[in-house]
Amino acid sequence: MAPKEKATDTASTKVAEALAEAIHEHRIAPGTKLNEDEVGEVYGVSRTVIRAALQQLAHQRLVELKRNRGAFVARPTVKEAREVFEARALLEPTMTRHAAERMTEADLAVLQSHIDAEHAALAAGQTGKALQLSGQFHVEVARIADQDTIEEIIAQLVARSSLIIALYWQRRAALCESNAHHALIKALANKDGALAEELMKNHLLDLLTSLDLREQTSAPQSLSEALKV
Amino acid sequence: MAPKEKATDTASTKVAEALAEAIHEHRIAPGTKLNEDEVGEVYGVSRTVIRAALQQLAHQRLVELKRNRGAFVARPTVKEAREVFEARALLEPTMTRHAAERMTEADLAVLQSHIDAEHAALAAGQTGKALQLSGQFHVEVARIADQDTIEEIIAQLVARSSLIIALYWQRRAALCESNAHHALIKALANKDGALAEELMKNHLLDLLTSLDLREQTSAPQSLSEALKV
DNA sequence: TAATCCGAAATCGTATACAATATCGTGCAC
DNA sequence: GTGCACGATATTGTATACGATTTCGGATTA
Numbered sequence: 081m082a083p084k085e086k087a088t089d090t091a092s093t094k095v096a097e098a099l100a101e102a103i104h105e106h107r108i109a110p111g112t113k114l115n116e117d118e119v120g121e122v123y124g125v126s127r128t129v130i131r132a133a134l135q136q137l138a139h140q141r142l143v144e145l146k147r148n149r150g151a152f153v154a155r156p157t158v159k160e161a162r163e164v165f166e167a168r169a170l171l172e173p174t175m176t177r178h179a180a181e182r183m184t185e186a187d188l189a190v191l192q193s194h195i196d197a198e199h200a201a202l203a204a205g206q207t208g209k210a211l212q213l214s215g216q217f218h219v220e221v222a223r224i225a226d227q228d229t230i231e232e233i234i235a236q237l238v239a240r241s242s243l244i245i246a247l248y249w250q251r252r253a254a255l256c257e258s259n260a261h262h263a264l265i266k267a268l269a270n271k272d273g274a275l276a277e278e279l280m281k282n283h284l285l286d287l288l289t290s291l292d293l294r295e296q297t298s299a300p301q302s303l304s305e306a307l308k309v
Numbered sequence: 310m311a312p313k314e315k316a317t318d319t320a321s322t323k324v325a326e327a328l329a330e331a332i333h334e335h336r337i338a339p340g341t342k343l344n345e346d347e348v349g350e351v352y353g354v355s356r357t358v359i360r361a362a363l364q365q366l367a368h369q370r371l372v373e374l375k376r377n378r379g380a381f382v383a384r385p386t387v388k389e390a391r392e393v394f395e396a397r398a399l400l401e402p403t404m405t406r407h408a409a410e411r412m413t414e415a416d417l418a419v420l421q422s423h424i425d426a427e428h429a430a431l432a433a434g435q436t437g438k439a440l441q442l443s444g445q446f447h448v449e450v451a452r453i454a455d456q457d458t459i460e461e462i463i464a465q466l467v468a469r470s471s472l473i474i475a476l477y478w479q480r481r482a483a484l485c486e487s488n489a490h491h492a493l494i495k496a497l498a499n500k501d502g503a504l505a506e507e508l509m510k511n512h513l514l515d516l517l518t519s520l521d522l523r524e525q526t527s528a529p530q531s532l533s534e535a536l537k538v
Numbered sequence: 539t540a541a542t543c544c545g546a547a548a549t550c551g552t553a554t555a556c557a558a559t560a561t562c563g564t565g566c567a568c
Numbered sequence: 569g570t571g572c573a574c575g576a577t578a579t580t581g582t583a584t585a586c587g588a589t590t591t592c593g594g595a596t597t598a
Contacts, residue, residue, distance in 0.1 A: 132364060377588085
């Protein structure tokens with residue numbers, strides 16, 4: 081549905097986007113090593129391009145670069161998870177209020193289309209895509225607020241959140257939070273800034289509390305799993 | 310005073326830091342083109358390394374990468390300036406409150422040493438260095454709050470702020486804001502979170518209002534200056 | 539004179555080649 | 569049998585080479 085060719089983009093950006101999508105859709109597990117030759121083979125480009133792409137992803141914290149050891153898909157810690165949502169809690173409510181004050185019909189349509197696409201993806205069983213669209217909703221709010229700088233920060237935090245949710249989500253099947261987005265749209269459409277701000281604040285709190293943030297998961301988990309077999 | 314060799318760092322990071330310092334100290338004017346061959350010559354490394362360094366700086370928004378045209382020292386717009394300080398205003402006051410609640414004697418000493426170094430730099434006429442240290446103070450507060458993620462975001466915003474201040478500062482000679490930092494330290498030492506938060510909020514507001522953010526400066530300015538000659 | 543159209547030179551984007559470092563299996567000592 | 573040293577292999581870090589794109593100056597023309 082989105083085969084738009086950005087001719088102005090460099091090859092490394094395309095590879096970075098493809099890898100980011102794979103990571104978000106959880107098709108590459110956190111902790112996986114991304115061998116430069118291997119990835120280069122997949123996308124049919126040289127290591128030069130791959131290295132640039134990996135550096136971009138490292139800046140987004142989707143992969144971790146270890147000197148002389150290579151790139152690994154990021155494995156966010158519990159502390160990092162809390163911090164990411166704390167940062168979002170500080171930025172997004174205010175953005176939502178600003179957005180409410182600037183909403184146009186066009187903006188409303190864009191937000192609604194995000195929700196619709198998310199529902200469609202969910203119905204088709206593409207939870208990964210639904211998650212990504214759900215995140216895009218938040219970025220869109222910052223765009224409507226006309227705050228490029230904060231929008232970019234939020235985009236990065238949302239990307240990290242996707243990874244975190246994929247790792248720590250408790251009731252995966254649910255993803256029922258689109259209710260929250262629906263209520264938000266209504267408040268935004270009514271230009272009720274105060275309500276929209278409050279709804280976003282609660283929405284982010286809900287997201288955080290729906291995560292299972294007890295210390296464990298990372299290395300120990302895979303070890304015990306391996307022992308079970 | 311800080312010739313610490315980080316052996317774990319890659320060559321491109323060292324180049325990036327060196328370039329960042331030069332940009333912050335205003336030794337390279339905004340808008341200047343950074344020719345890859347030229348920069349490589351200066352630091353005695355190949356274009357491969359330079360390109361990686363420039364990509365890092367681009368992510369920090371200290372340089373702008375234009376496809377097939379090269380890298381240019383960033384020239385923050387007025388809108389960007391406002392947005393950067395808006396973002397800081399959303400993040401830093403809360404960080405300051407958290408920091409107040411966690412302050413230790415060691416943290417206090419570090420903050421004080423920053424102030425002292427800043428005064429020393431000012432006395433020596435190194436306004437660039439003073440500005441950088443003044444910014445580091447803010448990053449340190451986030452570190453004390455033990456919020457790695459937000460600390461990193463603030464570090465980037467502070468770096469961009471340095472560039473913005475260098476561009477739009479009205480009463481350059483003053484830089485008297487160290488008073489604000491001094492008051493902040495006192496509040497932090499007393500673990501008075503509410504006061505510290507308020508002080509930081511006002512400090513950031515002061516900074517923003519002390520900038521000359523009328524539309525102009527960028528291209529037109531240099532043009533008219535050229536015409537005068 | 540001013541505008542436009544080439545074409546050479548400069549510069550960037552990508553691929554390949556070589557050097558430095560880490561990884562991992564093998565053999566040795568205990 | 570276990571632990572450690574060491575060398576072959578694999579992988580990353582950096583330099584160089586080549587092709588693609590842009591830039592800029594001069595010639596041409598209205």
